[in-house]
Amino acid sequence: MKKIALSLGVLTAVLVNAQSIKTTIDLVNVKDDKVAVTMEFPKMKSGDIKFHFPKTVPGTYSVDDYGRFVEGIKFLDNKGKELTFTKINDNSYSLKNAQNLSKVTYLVNDSFDEEMDASKHKAVFSPSGTDIEQGKVYLINTHGFVGYIDNMQDVPYQLVIQKPNDFYGTTALVDQDKSEATDTFTLANYAKVTDSPLMYTKPDYTTFNAGGMDLVLGVYSPTGKYKAADFKDNLEKMVIAQKKFLGDMNTNKKYAILLYLSGTGGPQIKGFGALEHHESTSVVLPEMMPKDAIDKAITDVVSHEFFHTVNPLKTHSEEIHYFDYADPKMSQHLWMYEGGTEYFANLFQIQEGLIDKNEFLKRINEKITNSKNYDDTMPFTVMSKNVLLDQYKDQYRNVYEKGTLLTMCLDIELRKLSNGEMGYRDMIRKLSQRFGENKPFKDDKLIDELVTVTGYPQVKDFYNKYIAGNQPTPYAEYLSQVGVEIGKQETPPIFWMIKDPNQTGFNEKNNTFVFDESSALSPFAKSIGFKITDEVFALDGKTIDVKNIQDFINYSKTIKEGQNVTVTVLRKNGDKTDKIDLKGKAILDKLTMETLQFKANPTAAEKKLQDQWLTGKK
Secondary structure, three states: OHHHHHHHHHHHHHHHHHHOEEEEEEEEEEEOOEEEEEEEOOOOOOOOEEEEOOOOOOOOOOOOOHHHHEEEEEEEEOOOOEOOOEEOOOOEEEEOOOOOEEEEEEEEEOOHHHOOOOOOOOOOOHHHOOEEEOOOEEEEOHHHOOOEEOOOOOOOEEEEEEOOOOOEEEOOOOOOOOOOOEEEEEEOOHHHHHOOOEEEEOOOEEEEEEOOEEEEEEEEOOOOOOOHHHHHHHHHHHHHHHHHHHHHHOOOOEEEEEEEEEOOOOOOOOOOEEEEOOOEEEEEEEOOOOHHHHHHHHHHHHHHHHHOOOOOOOOOEHHHHOOOOOOOOOOOOHHHHHHHHHHHHHHHHHHOOOOOHHHHHHHHHHHHHHHOOOOOOOOHHHHHHOOOOHHHHOOHHHHHOHHHHHHHHHHHHHHHHOOOOOOHHHHHHHHHHHOEOOEOEOHHHHHHHHHHHHOOOHHHHHHHHHHOOOOOOOHHHHHHHOOEEEEEEEOOOEOOOEOOHHHEEEEOOOOEEEEOOOOOEOHHHHHOOOOOOOEEEEEOOEEOOHHHHHHHHHHHHOOOOOOEEEEEEEEEEOOEEEEEEEEEEOOOEOOEEEEEEEOOOOOHHHHHHHHHHHHOOO
């Protein structure tokens, strides 16, 4: 039996390889920060074909056009002769009479080097991007390296990585050869390819089992400041808490975390965060962050990506299940995919004892404040469906603010309707049992499915008013039901470029302060003609020194109302950057902030519902 099984296994492997698309990524012979890729195809069944790179990928909600990083593409027959092709756009190519197509070769540039030059394109979000640094690190988000042919997305791929012998690849994939020079992986289809990131660098990884799941954490720290072992204890604690929170909703047996720490010596990237996959996540954070800040980011950000293993990776609509990489159709339900996932990423921390209830309330309060920077009357379903269009994409970040709050209010609504027996987590569990990874729901029928799995028609009323409708969500009303009230607190007058100074970032290359494009400008910034894309270089001639950054902050705090101020900024002007002095009289921004607090004397019903909400117990 053993011999027959082995023979069948070998035969199966031969058949799979014969019918698969062999894709080789060469990380050894790298020239000018470009990686060579070769794709070899089984015999073509169609004479006319289209070859694509993704326009966007699942989990991202922007047009990134990964084909623009490809150059020198050649389509070859089995004799090595080049075939004629037509380039349709950055991502797509058309070939006529392509029956003899045997392979495609091309070079790939990385996206990280482009991030600081926004004059060319809107930068690819770093965790979904690519990095090529010979001898140091290769971040391979596979959708940036591998293309596909129309109607062949379901053909298996054999992915071969040619690598330096002393490099290790962090991935959830299983290497099928024993060579130190190559890693070989078999993937069921193109969707599995794009779902499988890899990071190659000198070995720095740790493995462990948490909650019955095998994990690998690989770290790239350019200066060697951090090692994978530094984050193991916090990560293990977090994963055990998550697995307990999810229960049978998560069935992962393995998970890989690719942690790329950005330093001053490499590309100057700014898109910090993470991107989810079924069995892994790619994470990009600044190396300059203190360890406790990275631990917190792992708990907040990586937990968010892990919760995506439930939704939308394993419970989703047809738009996600049959994702069209060349011409994507977006779902209406970012409120659930991103908002619900972000809610889980905070809720599990209070329910599993990682934070206390005051910290949880503080986070909810911040999301209420941040949500006010967006259009509160725009139907979330409309924004979600059209998020790739210019008139809607600026509202996308609200999925992490209002989207979280919508699911919180729905959680409270369900608990009140069920006398505490059912919450949002229970609803998602029932939805995942009704559908699942291989059975998508119809996008416009989701609300009917939610009524079915909960048994409460009131859920549809909530959905029609606040998610698909234009009515602002009455947070105070819902929070009052769980013994929380809204108070007001005035902040001391402050001087800065944006209303919320906490949203300020730092560009290590230019030694400048930078701002998220969704940040609200302060009255002073508006008065001097400051643009949200400007980078603050100096204040009254005082430049920024990252080693003594507190000195700069302390000076900004000394500025008085009406004082003459000069802000020196770096401003993009086509292909060049101008240094400009913006002058005006200081306007100090005094804000009245709403704060959340637990009622001193909640009613018995409010206290009961509060306890059920914060503990998850019935």
